[in-house]
Amino acid sequence: MEQVLHLNVTQDIRHGTTIIFICCILIIIASFIDMWTGIDAARVNKEPISSRALRKTVTKIIDYLRVLVFAVLIDVLGLCFTWYAIPYCAILATLGVLLIEFRSVIENSKKKRSHAGEVVDMVARIISCAQEKDAEELIKLIKKDKEEGK
Known part of the structure; x- marks a missing residue:
């Protein structure tokens, strides 16, 4: 019985950790896509491009990951419930970030015409x-x- 319980808990933790890792990667990719479209729009509009865009993107990624860590803390609290099988809060936070970045990419595309x-x-x-x-x-x-x- 103890081995079965240990195996289930380990698999759940691995599954949750994998989901959280994927959320982190998606946030990073979305932020770099936003930077890419922003630089592209600046080139089309003949605006000056500096290294500030990369620093701003890195800062934004760090801020987004802080929000994700906070969501993971809520998910850890959710482990107290039997029905809380995956990191729901982390997934919702990632969805929110992806929607924000999607909107920014659309705005950059409009700026680029x-x-x-x-x-x-x-x-x-x-x-x-x-x-x-x-x-x-x-x-x-x-x-x-x-x-x-x-």
């Missing part, structure tokens, strides 16, 4: 098409934009 910046607006317009006529007008608009882009 890239079509990627229009993705969110286009998805919202597609969702708002309640009637077939609205959808047809939107398709015509998309085709027109595509032809102008050639």
Whole structure:
């Protein structure tokens, strides 16, 4: 019985640690993608680029990881409950950071005047098409934009 309990606890800890590690990696990748799109937008707009962007990104990553550590502390408290199987709070915190960085990437794409910046607006317009006529007008608009882009 003791071996079974020890094996389950060890597997749960390994599973949770793996999830937290993946959350850390996702936060770091998202922050560097944001820096990349920011530098790209600055180049397109002929703005000066300095090493400040890298320092700012590293500081942002550290701040995000601090929030994640706090979420992990809440998850450790959650281990007191039998239904608390994975680090839910860490996952939610990571989702929040990813959404923040996604929004920043979209803003940088708009600043760059890239079509990627229009993705969110286009998805919202597609969702708002309640009637077939609205959808047809939107398709015509998309085709027109595509032809102008050639």
